[in-house]
Amino acid sequence: xxxxxxxxxxxxxxxxxxxxxxxxxxxxxxxxxxxxxxxxxxxxxxxxxxxxxxxxxxxxxxxxxxxxxxxxxxxxxxxxxxxxxxxxxxxxxxxxxxxxxxxxxxxxxxxxxxxxxxxxxxxxxxxxxxxxxxxxxxxxxxxxxxxxxxxxxxxxxxxxxxxxxxxxxxxxxxxxxxxxxxxxxxxxxxxxxxxxxxxxxxxxxxxxxxxxxxxxxxxxxxxxxxxxxxxxxxxxxxxxxxxxxxxxxxxxxxxxxxxxxxxxxxxxxxxxxxxxxxxxxxxxxxxxxxxxxxxxxxxxxxxxxxxxxxxxxxxxxxxxxxxxxxxxxxxxxxxxxxxxxxxxxxxxxxxxxxxxxxxxxxxxxxxxxxxxxxxxxxxxxxxxxxxxxxxx
Numbered sequence: 001x002x003x004x005x006x007x008x009x010x011x012x013x014x015x016x017x018x019x020x021x022x023x024x025x026x027x028x029x030x031x032x033x034x035x036x037x038x039x040x041x042x043x044x045x046x047x048x049x050x051x052x053x054x055x056x057x058x059x060x061x062x063x064x065x066x067x068x069x070x071x072x073x074x075x076x077x078x079x080x081x082x083x084x085x086x087x088x089x090x091x092x093x094x095x096x097x098x099x100x101x102x103x104x105x106x107x108x109x110x111x112x113x114x115x116x117x118x119x120x121x122x123x124x125x126x127x128x129x130x131x132x133x134x135x136x137x138x139x140x141x142x143x144x145x146x147x148x149x150x151x152x153x154x155x156x157x158x159x160x161x162x163x164x165x166x167x168x169x170x171x172x173x174x175x176x177x178x179x180x181x182x183x184x185x186x187x188x189x190x191x192x193x194x195x196x197x198x199x200x201x202x203x204x205x206x207x208x209x210x211x212x213x214x215x216x217x218x219x220x221x222x223x224x225x226x227x228x229x230x231x232x233x234x235x236x237x238x239x240x241x242x243x244x245x246x247x248x249x250x251x252x253x254x255x256x257x258x259x260x261x262x263x264x265x266x267x268x269x270x271x272x273x274x275x276x277x278x279x280x281x282x283x284x285x286x287x288x289x290x291x292x293x294x295x296x297x298x299x300x301x302x303x304x305x306x307x308x309x310x311x312x313x314x315x316x317x318x319x320x321x322x323x324x325x326x327x328x329x330x331x332x333x334x335x336x337x338x339x340x341x342x343x344x345x346x347x348x349x350x351x352x353x354x355x356x357x358x359x360x361x362x363x364x365x366x367x368x369x370x371x372x373x374x375x376x377x378x379x380x381x382x383x384x385x386x387x388x389x390x391x392x
């Protein structure tokens with residue numbers, strides 16, 4: 001999803017790692033979204049912001065689509081209460097801007113929050129956006145799939161020719177989410193057909209990711225949330241479901257969530273594949289912080305894929321980052337709720353479920369985030385639930 005520059009609020013920050021007094025929460029929808037006509041994605045994120053306010057024992061004070069504090073004029077004491085901003089997308093802040101306290105991430109340039117940063121350019125001096133880091137793709141080379149990021153048709157041809165020598169290629173629009181905006185290229189003709197549909201100006205502005213295509217893929221989710229006095233870290237897997245058009249789409253995530261940092265997670269009884277996914281995600285995360293000054297995140301999630309290429313060779317690596325409220329956030333908040341309700345609890349299994357159509361009775365303790373008929377995708381139900389680990 002392409003991040004956008006968003007208006008900031010003049011509010012007291014909520015210190016990370018400190019016990020929150022009370023924190024008010026405000027949701028910032030995607031720029032251009034009409035508050036009275038939000039789709040399932042924005043309505044789900046709105047419901048998650050409400051849940052976050054409950055966890056922080058504060059108030060949900062509304063949505064912000066323009067600069068300003070929605071509490072202004074309603075309560076003379078409200079300005080002394082910390083305000084936590086929950087933006088739908090990663091915030092982009094220019095140099096010198098005072099960062100607000102957010103549940104999500106902040107980047108100095110919008111492209112940094114997309115998957116385009118994952119791979120190198122085809123050659124030194126190749127077309128790239130202002131602020132591009134050549135150090136980052138070098139730092140993550142061993143934890144991502146083979147691939148290239150391109151911003152011109154000529155560079156796309158070079159990258160595709162190189163990759164096709166080893167098998168099929170997956171082309172991905174950096175703004176795509178949940179598998180959207182992707183296509184498998186098996187020949188140069190496939191690339192030329194794609195470039196005919198992709199305006200050169202869009203390619204220059206957004207870029208295109210070209211990487212090794214895998215089959216028999218298992219996708220791991222590795223992430224962390226830091227809010228209030230909680231730090232929770234997790235690893236799990238995604239599931240696919242079938243939408244009303246018969247296409248396979250994201251159907252939820254099942255996570256092992258621990259109270260603490262990734263070192264605590266690595267001390268859990270996890271298998272080698274999970275351990276490798278966690279370590280790959282941490283290399284990617286640390287490199288992003290080091291190579292892109294001004295980048296920060298209180299919620300991060302990395303998709304790590306493991307599969308085989310066309311030659312049958314096993315391949316794995318980080319596909320992309322998410323420094324914003326996302327598909328796994330319902331499970332993250334369900335885990336935080338469990339940790340808050342039981343201070344002795346250190347590890348839980350949490351999951352999000354998305355169902356296209358009618359849903360049976362929800363499991364005990366589940367929190368419903370969306371149940372309705374979306375104008376674009378039809379009937380959809382989304383919920384999250386947490387339970388003691390091993391008590392499915």
